[in-house]
Amino acid sequence: MARILVLEDERAINDLIALNLGMVGHTAVQAFTGKEALAIAERTPLDLLIIDVMLPDTNGFKVYEKLKGTPAIFVTALGETADKVKGFECGADDYLVKPFEMAELLLRVEAILRRTHKSENHYRIDDLDVDFEAKTVTKAGRPIELTMQEYALLEALIRNRNIALSRQKLMREAWDVSFLGETRTVDVHVQRLRKKLGLGDRIKTIYRFGYRFEESQ
Amino acid sequence: MKLRQKSYLLTVLMIAAVLYTSTFFLLLPNIRAAIASIESRAIGEEKALALAADGLFETTPQQDRPKYARGFAAYDRGEASFAIGYADQTWLATEPAPPETEFGKTKWLVQNGRTLLVITDTLSDGIFLRYAFDATGEVRRLERQAIGMVLICTALSCAIAVALYAMLERVNRPIERLAHELRTPLTVIRGYGELLERAKLSPEQQHQAAGYIVSECERLGEISQKLLTLADARKNVFRPERVRLSELAAHLMETYPTLVTEVEWESLTADRALLLSLLGNLIGNAVKASAPDSPVRMRATPGVIEIIDAGSGMTPEQLKYVNDPAHAKNPSIRTGLGVPLCHEIAALHGASLRFTSKEGAGTTASVCFSLPKKSSPRKRKDS
Numbered sequence: 001m002a003r004i005l006v007l008e009d010e011r012a013i014n015d016l017i018a019l020n021l022g023m024v025g026h027t028a029v030q031a032f033t034g035k036e037a038l039a040i041a042e043r044t045p046l047d048l049l050i051i052d053v054m055l056p057d058t059n060g061f062k063v064y065e066k067l068k069g070t071p072a073i074f075v076t077a078l079g080e081t082a083d084k085v086k087g088f089e090c091g092a093d094d095y096l097v098k099p100f101e102m103a104e105l106l107l108r109v110e111a112i113l114r115r116t117h118k119s120e121n122h123y124r125i126d127d128l129d130v131d132f133e134a135k136t137v138t139k140a141g142r143p144i145e146l147t148m149q150e151y152a153l154l155e156a157l158i159r160n161r162n163i164a165l166s167r168q169k170l171m172r173e174a175w176d177v178s179f180l181g182e183t184r185t186v187d188v189h190v191q192r193l194r195k196k197l198g199l200g201d202r203i204k205t206i207y208r209f210g211y212r213f214e215e216s217q
Numbered sequence: 218m219k220l221r222q223k224s225y226l227l228t229v230l231m232i233a234a235v236l237y238t239s240t241f242f243l244l245l246p247n248i249r250a251a252i253a254s255i256e257s258r259a260i261g262e263e264k265a266l267a268l269a270a271d272g273l274f275e276t277t278p279q280q281d282r283p284k285y286a287r288g289f290a291a292y293d294r295g296e297a298s299f300a301i302g303y304a305d306q307t308w309l310a311t312e313p314a315p316p317e318t319e320f321g322k323t324k325w326l327v328q329n330g331r332t333l334l335v336i337t338d339t340l341s342d343g344i345f346l347r348y349a350f351d352a353t354g355e356v357r358r359l360e361r362q363a364i365g366m367v368l369i370c371t372a373l374s375c376a377i378a379v380a381l382y383a384m385l386e387r388v389n390r391p392i393e394r395l396a397h398e399l400r401t402p403l404t405v406i407r408g409y410g411e412l413l414e415r416a417k418l419s420p421e422q423q424h425q426a427a428g429y430i431v432s433e434c435e436r437l438g439e440i441s442q443k444l445l446t447l448a449d450a451r452k453n454v455f456r457p458e459r460v461r462l463s464e465l466a467a468h469l470m471e472t473y474p475t476l477v478t479e480v481e482w483e484s485l486t487a488d489r490a491l492l493l494s495l496l497g498n499l500i501g502n503a504v505k506a507s508a509p510d511s512p513v514r515m516r517a518t519p520g521v522i523e524i525i526d527a528g529s530g531m532t533p534e535q536l537k538y539v540n541d542p543a544h545a546k547n548p549s550i551r552t553g554l555g556v557p558l559c560h561e562i563a564a565l566h567g568a569s570l571r572f573t574s575k576e577g578a579g580t581t582a583s584v585c586f587s588l589p590k591k592s593s594p595r596k597r598k599d600s
Contacts, residue, residue, distance in 0.1 A: 010401050010405070012401075012405040012409075012429045012432075012433060013401065013404055013405055013408070015425070015429070016404075016405060016408040016409060016412070016429070017408075019412065019422065020408070020412070023416055056534060057534065077397045077400040077401065097400075098400040098401065098403070098404040099400055099403035099404035099407050100404060101407065101408075101411065102408050102411055102412070103411070162416055162417060163412075163415050163416045164414070164415035164416065165415075204417075206415065209414065209415065210415075212415065212416075212417065214417060216417075
């Protein structure tokens with residue numbers, strides 16, 4: 001699991017990001033000033049930085065310059081294009097403008113971790129083992145045949161574990177389309193997943209919303 | 218935003234266009250006069266030369282004419298070149314030879330980077346005189362003049378653009394600031410709302426999420442209040458009148474029991490309600506920063522009103538935030554209607570608001586009004 005530095009001076013937002021990262025299994029290290037962030041970076045290795053551009057003691061770009069080499073996502077209230085360009089010119093990997101959706105942040109975190117090979121490549125729970133690289137699933141040592149859609153659904157649910165995904169989002173993840181109409185297909189596939197993998201307790205239906213993969217029961 | 222930028226650009230372009238066209242029309246008669254003067258000079262010189270040549274050749278037998286023509290080489294003063302000859306025979310040509318042009322015409326030519334005015338004349342007995350006046354220097358001077366004017370125009374439009382931009386920024390900044398300030402509570406409310414909807418949270422986490430949502434909603438309320446006040450200040454609510462400071466001080470002392478006032482400034486022209494709100498804000502902040510019974514002083518001397526406290530003071534960083542009305546966020550100071558509004562009210566009065574502070578020793582907020590030049594005699598009359 002990745003160690004991610006969250007540098008944001010607004011306590012409420014910092015806590016929010018940390019909480020979300022923690023939900024899906026990452027370790028969030030919180031910093032509220034540029035100074036703190038640099039001190040933390042000296043002590044511990046980091047896989048990713050999530051940086052607010054406007055900080056009380058400095059600006060996020062400067063901190064990033066000093067921590068060069070670690071991928072970063074910038075978060076800011078500045079919507080102006082000039083700042084976006086600046087963000088990417090200094091090598092930022094991604095950029096989010098407040099207000100943003102946490103699911104969006106998690107998605108981008110995952111994408112960067114995958115690109116830098118810091119993403120988890122195995123997930124084990126109970127007697128289930130999912131290999132994200134080979135895209136194979138074994139249960140109690142026995143390989144289980146899954147269709148492409150079933151596998152994609154399972155990976156999306158596990159990568160966003162403990163957080164519910166809407167049917168539309170799952171649809172987009174597994175079928176790679178923004179689907180506006182019938183989402184019952186998702187229900188059918190989730191039913192099959194539960195049956196094949198014995199995940200009836202782990203994949204919870206969230207009323208009128210979607211599904212959530214739960215680690216703790 | 219987009220529209221504002223467009224209208225700004227359009228205004229700047231229009232100003233530039235007006236400047237350029239007006240200089241063009243200013244320069245035009247100047248250029249015409251310069252050209253006319255070159256032409257008359259060239260024609261005059263050519264005439265003199267033609268007369269001299271005519272006079273000489275009239276009394277010279279035909280076969281001696283080429284020989285005598287060479288004597289005109291003495292007329293070559295570098296500024297002009299000329300050639301004399303008969304039919305296709307050239308008797309004399311100074312260097313560089315004048316270009317051949319149609320007979321009886323005056324013509325402008327550019328040759329080898331030189332600007333020439335060429336006059337071809339026919340003398341008696343079919344002798345021709347080709348005369349080329351070199352106006353390169355004159356033309357260069359005119360060019361330099363034009364370029365200079367264009368540069369001045371460009372500099373002027375740039376200066377106007379910058380000034381206009383600064384003005385627009387000053388007018389729009391507080392609203393932009395507040396719009397930015399909206400984004401933090403929106404992110405927080407949305408984020409925790411999503412978590413409550415989608416994640417399995419422990420009871421403590423749920424409590425924390427709900428707490429954040431409530432407190433950020435309060436912040437939204439504050440921001441909305443600020444926007445309303447700002448809108449009021451901006452509409453035609455600015456009604457300046459003669460305000461007596463001693464009366465204002467008495468009013469403020471009723472609201473703030475720990476306030477001590479020293480008024481040495483009789484009166485000023487200001488919007489009473491806005492000035493009261495500005496001073497009230499500053500005094501309110503000072504009271505909050507001070508120990509419960511510690512006095513807050515208000516001192517008014519001509520041109521300056523100061524609010525002085527011996528409270529907790531501010532760190533240099535906080536000081537930077539409160540002194541810069543443009544700073545996009547000041548996380549540590551969130552009091553009353555906010556320091557940005559104080560800056561706004563001060564600016565409306567043509568005054569500036571400045572804080573000086575020492576951590577642990579207290580803060581002084583000074584509102585400096587720019588006094589009219591004749592203020593001192595009037596002040597004497599007042600007191």
